[in-house]
Amino acid sequence: MEDAWRDEDENVASMFGSDEDSGSQIPTQAQSLVEGSGAVMVSELKPIADVDYLQELLAIQQxxxxxxxxxxxxxxxxxxxELIEILSYAMVITKNHIYTSGASGTNAAVIRGxxxxxxxxxxxxxxxxxxxxxxxxxxxxxxxVQNVIEKPQNDHLPLIEASRLCNMDIISQVQQVICFAFHDSRLLMETCQEAKNLRKIVTLFYLD
Incomplete structure (x- = not known):
């Protein structure tokens, strides 16, 4: 990880497109905030340009x-x-147990942090x-990573179907979900909805 923050255009996310743009890019997971009473609150951010959003993320933990x-x-x-890596690091040093999957992008940043x-x-x-x-x-x-759970029984499935099952497994084991997605990341949106249905606390950050 580099020592200095790298300047990036605030629209950097749009240069990469969404997960739905390429068949080889399978989204990993999802969310939007649900309190136990059923009242739904969604945290939404536009393309992230600085570290201010970390305060919003860390405020989730009360x-x-x-x-x-x-x-x-x-x-x-x-x-x-980099910002997700810092968030993951902060969550672990404050004794939260992190669950994620093994893809590049979000998952890799979470694991590194x-x-x-x-x-x-x-x-x-x-x-x-x-x-x-x-x-x-x-x-x-x-x-x-010390704790890696494999699912060889899903090797015969298309990756997107295996990822859907993986996401549901992770949701079943957590109290809270944090997701970084594009508006048209269908698998991530489905995962968020499932988490809401199960009355999990869900916070969704949009990158577009």
Missing amino acids: QGPRSIGFFGTRNMGFMHQ ALRAEKPELLTVILPQSLEKQPPESQELLSK
């Missing part, structure tokens, strides 16, 4: 450590990944398929 599921697009700029916190027991990565199905760069990062 009631002590939780199990938190991180979901998000693979397609995001360098600054977004959690690893920096040096509390390996507070990071769980659930893969949609077996480890061998992950790209080489993901396998290298995952080799540093």
Whole structure:
């Protein structure tokens, strides 16, 4: 991770497009905020240009450590990944247990941040398929994670279907969901809706 923040145009996210633009880009996960009473509150951010949004994210945590599921697009700029890495680090050092998957983009940033916190027991990565199905760069990062759960029984499924099952598994194990997505990231939106249906606290950040 570089020492200095890199200047990026505030519209950097739009240069990458959404997860739906390419068949090879499978979205990983999703959300939007639900309190237990059923009242729905959605946190929404436009393309992130500075670190101010970290205050908004950290304000989510009001009631002590939780199990938190991180979901998000693979397609995001360098600054977004740095900020997510910092958020993940902050969540782990405050004793939250982080759950995520093993894709590039959001998931990789979450994993890097959690690893920096040096509390390996507070990071769980659930893969949609077996480890061998992950790209080489993901396998290298995952080799540093203590708790990796593989799903070889899903190897015969298309990745998007395996990812949908993986997302549901993560949701079932967490109290809160944080997601970074584009408005047309269909799998992420479905995941958020499922989390809301299960009365999870869900916060969705839009990148477009």
